[in-house]
Amino acid sequence: GESVGLHLPTLSVQEGDNSIINCAYSNSASDYFIWYKQESGKGPQFIIDIRSNMDKRQGQRVTVLLNKTVKHLSLQIAATQPGDSAVYFCAEIHTGNQFYFGTGTSLTVIP
Amino acid sequence: ETGVTQSPTHLIKTRGQQVTLRCSSQSGHNTVSWYQQALGQGPQFIFQYYREEENGRGNFPPRFSGLQFPNYSSELNVNALELDDSALYLCASSLPDTDTQYFGPGTRLTVL
Numbered sequence: 001g002e003s004v005g006l007h008l009p010t011l012s013v014q015e016g017d018n019s020i021i022n023c024a025y026s027n028s029a030s031d032y033f034i035w036y037k038q039e040s041g042k043g044p045q046f047i048i049d050i051r052s053n054m055d056k057r058q059g060q061r062v063t064v065l066l067n068k069t070v071k072h073l074s075l076q077i078a079a080t081q082p083g084d085s086a087v088y089f090c091a092e093i094h095t096g097n098q099f100y101f102g103t104g105t106s107l108t109v110i111p
Numbered sequence: 112e113t114g115v116t117q118s119p120t121h122l123i124k125t126r127g128q129q130v131t132l133r134c135s136s137q138s139g140h141n142t143v144s145w146y147q148q149a150l151g152q153g154p155q156f157i158f159q160y161y162r163e164e165e166n167g168r169g170n171f172p173p174r175f176s177g178l179q180f181p182n183y184s185s186e187l188n189v190n191a192l193e194l195d196d197s198a199l200y201l202c203a204s205s206l207p208d209t210d211t212q213y214f215g216p217g218t219r220l221t222v223l
Contacts, residue, residue: 032210034210034211034212036214041216042216042217043113043115043201043203043214043215043216043217044154044201044203044214045113045214046113046211046212046213049210049211089153089154093210098144098156098159098167098169099144099146099154099156099203099212100156101146101153101154101155102153103151103152103153104151104152104153
């Protein structure tokens with residue numbers, strides 16, 4: 001069966017440092033991945049996505065890397081800010097537009 | 112803001128009761144999905160509706176059912192509530208021919 005998992009359940013970083021959040025997936029047929037940010041009491045918020053025909057995609061302060069060989073996904077946040085504190089989920093999208101989420105990584109930014 | 116709204120924000124029910132949760136998507140978003148998020152867990156896919164028809168279902172029993180309406184609103188119905196149904200219920204919608212889903216704020220359901 002498929003699974004989407006995260007390597008670390010919690011991550012603490014100093015304000016201004018870069019953050020890296022990792023995610024492993026098991027379904028090699030998945031062709032689309034999204035990172036979501038979820039703040040307390042809110043629904044998941046889209047951050048960045050990547051398709052399986054890409055290795056890297058950059059957004060504003062965020063970069064997603066996809067390594068299909070080892071089925072690994074990472075989210076890099078540059079110059080982490082207190083507002084980045086949240087739980088981050090990677091989602092693996094299967095045929096039929098069904099999303100499978102990992103457990104999440106809680107990011108805490110220390111001022 | 113994603114333009115996806117859900118109601119109510121919070122809800123308390125007792126075991127065995129039935130509940131209806133509502134979601135309103137952005138205009139043009141013809142696909143809506145519902146998720147259950149237990150505390151400390153990632154969202155779990157319940158089902159998806161496309162053009163008012165169920166278009167995929169996760170590992171949830173038949174007492175979880177849904178409806179999608181022509182005005183881009185939808186409902187999640189849960190019958191015979193169990194204590195383990197206590198969770199945050201999220202709906203997410205997407206535009207035609209796109210995969211990105213935009214989530215609402217969720218409804219927090221507590222079953223006593």
